[in-house]
Amino acid sequence: MNPAIIRNILRYAAGALVAKGLIAPQTGLAIASDPVLVESLSLALGAVLGLIAEGFYALAKRAGWRT
Structure with a gap:
């Protein structure tokens, strides 16, 4: 899988978790x-x-x- 796609998925997932207040922005x-x-x-x-x-x-x- 392309690492750029994985980074984007992680960025959006982390942003959603920060927006919901489940994790700190630094995390x-x-x-x-x-x-x-x-x-x-x-x-x-x-x-x-x-x-x-x-x-x-x-x-x-x-x-x-x-097949």
Whole structure:
């Protein structure tokens, strides 16, 4: 997954949490700009999307759909 997309998602999520008062503004800034968190989420989202794609492929094979 593209790290720029992950950073934007984290920025919007942190902004929403700060706006709701659930986290401090400094914590939101740390979440949105942490490169280790961005890399970890990129890896995790890539793995999840790969597993979802493989799951749909297995479902299509089992159901006899065109693959």
